[in-house]
Amino acid sequence: MTIETDLADLAAAHTAGAVVVDVREPDEYVGGHVPGAVNIPLAQVRGRSAEVPSDARVYVVCASGNRSKGATDTLRAAGLDAVSVRGGTRAWREAGHPVTTGARP
Template sequence: MREIDLRSFAAAHRDGALVIDVREPLEYVEGHVSGARLMPLGELSSHVGELPRNAPVYVVCASGNRSLSAAGFLSAAGIDAWSVVGGTRAWIHSGHPVTRGTQAAA
C-alpha cells in the first residue's frame, strides 16, 4: 500500500490535489480537510468511475486505517491512490485548518 506523510500531503493539498474522505458523513461534518470530497468507505466502489486515472488521489480518514484500505482498493482499480498517514487527526494536530459542515470548500 502506498502512504504519504503529512508534510508531503500538505504540499500536494496546497497545489490543489484531489482529496477524498472515506469516513462516515457524521465524522466528515465534524471537520474535514478543506476541499475533501466525501466518499464513505462502504460506498467507495460506486464512486471509482468518478476518480481520475491520470492524477494522484489522496485518501484520508480519521487516523489512516480506513484510508489505507481504501487506497489499496483504489490502486487495484487502476487509480494512483495514496493514503494520508495519520489521517484527519494528524492534520488537525499539525495545526492545519479543517472545514466543518457538509460543504467541501477549498
C-alpha cells in the same frame, strides 16, 4: 500493498490543488475535514471509484489512517494513483492545518 505518504506530502500537494478523498462516515466528515476533500465513505469506495479523477494522484484520508489504507487499495485496483495519508484527518488537525466543517468540500 498499500502505498502511504506523510502529512508533509499531503500539505504540499494540498497547496497545489491535490485531490483529497475522505473515506470517513458523513457525520465524521461534517465535523471537520481537509478543505476541498470529497466525502466517499469507505463502504462506497468500490462503487464510486469512477467519480475519482484518474489524471492525478489522489490522497486518501480517514480519521487516523486505517480505513484509508483499504480505500487506497481499492482505488489502486481500479487503476488510480491513490495513496493513504498516515495519521489522517486527526494528524492534519493536530498539526495546525485548517479544517472545514459542514457537508460541503
